Amino acid sequence: MYLSFFSLQEMPFSLTPNTQFFCALQPHNEAMQVLLTALKMGEGFIKVTGEVGTGKTLLCRKLLNSLAGDVVVAYLPNPYLNPDELRWAFATELGLQLDPAIDQQTLSQKIEHQLLQLQTEHKSVVLIIDEAQSLSWDALEALRLFTNLETENRKLLQVVLFGQPELDQKLAHERVRQLRQRISFSYKLRAMTTAEVVYYIEHRLSIAGSNNPKLFDKNISLKVAKASRGIPRLVNLLCHKVLLQAFGAGETQLTAKHVAVAIADTEDCAKNNDTLWWAVGTAVVLLSVFSLWLWRQVL
Known part of the structure; x- marks a missing residue:
């Protein structure tokens, strides 16, 4: 609309989270370092929270582009799912093509076998969930059970949660205290100075x-x-x-x-x-x- 008028090549202030425009200011740079360090250490749960509009989704996209080829990424941008839907979405992200008629126990076993197979291929698996404040109580419990899968040396799955402050409020509940205790690293995005x-x-x-x-x-x-x-x-x-x-x-x-x-x-x-x-x-x-x-x- 106004690009040629102001001699611009593209829209500078689009609301679409374009990583090309990522600005490594202190809060976002620190958050990225926390994420990469925690993932390198093989920690189970990592959490990033921030108010609406503080750049969580852009940071999430930047993280997706920063992970190496030996990392298998499962990305859920819309986690408004029940536990069964969450398992199916995760299985799909892992590349599994399964009969829709299988029961949930079989589905969980297939996911576990796939995680073990990827481990033997020296690949780590990271599940990244945006808008994680929308996760139901049951879905959070399903996530916790996923992270029970581990070898003697390392977790088979790492989970990164991006969410609004409501996620912190939800995780403070006694009902999810087991999951809360598994969050090894967290970062809270602030507004810019x-x-x-x-x-x-x-x-x-x-x-x-x-x-x-x-x-x-x-x-x-x-x-x-x-x-x-x-x-x-x-x-x-x-x-x-x-x-x-x-x-x-x-x-x-x-x-x-x-x-x-x-x-x-x-x-x-x-x-x-x-x-x-x-x-x-x-x-x-x-x-x-x-x-x-x-x-x-x-x-």
Whole structure:
């Protein structure tokens, strides 16, 4: 939409978790080191939690791309499954092609045999679960039983859980104390600092091919940092809307007015009186932006 207008090669602030844009800030870099170290040590359960929008899924994708060829990865992006569905999903990720009519005991045995076979091939198996706060109590117990599988030297399966703070609350329950005690490493992602937000914006613009280092000046970036509270997803959303506002107005210079309108139009942002004043005209401005873009496409 506004790529050529701002001399960009690709969208710099897309909400899609693209590892090309991974920014190795302190919290994400530390989390990655914890994950890789724990996996290298062969620990059973590893947990990463963080508020909505702090970059857990992007970190998860980065981890998937970082694991060596001797690691067999089973990835479950949607764990809203009962224990039976969880076993079938895991078996499928392990490459097993089984008769759907087999019972759960046979399915579990097939999974165990596959894990043992991979162990004899000197391969480790890692089950990575995103949005793990959605796991049911029974599914958590099924996971714990999976990690009972081990040789004299090492676990046959390692499990990495990515989840929102609700996952910590669920694991604090007495009902899953056995699983909780098996979590050897954990990391809690924090929001970015103001300085990190400024660097983050510059980094993403650079990756997107921007040749204008002043596109987001420090004042604009600071306003975005304050309104977003350092949450990467909100930073991306605000920056995208700021560029959209400027594009719609035909202005290559970003201003505080563009930021104010973007903030007023974005849920969950910290707002002040200045941004609330702009909220009245937000819908009209956004409509004008899209109308202008459609008109340019026709021409």
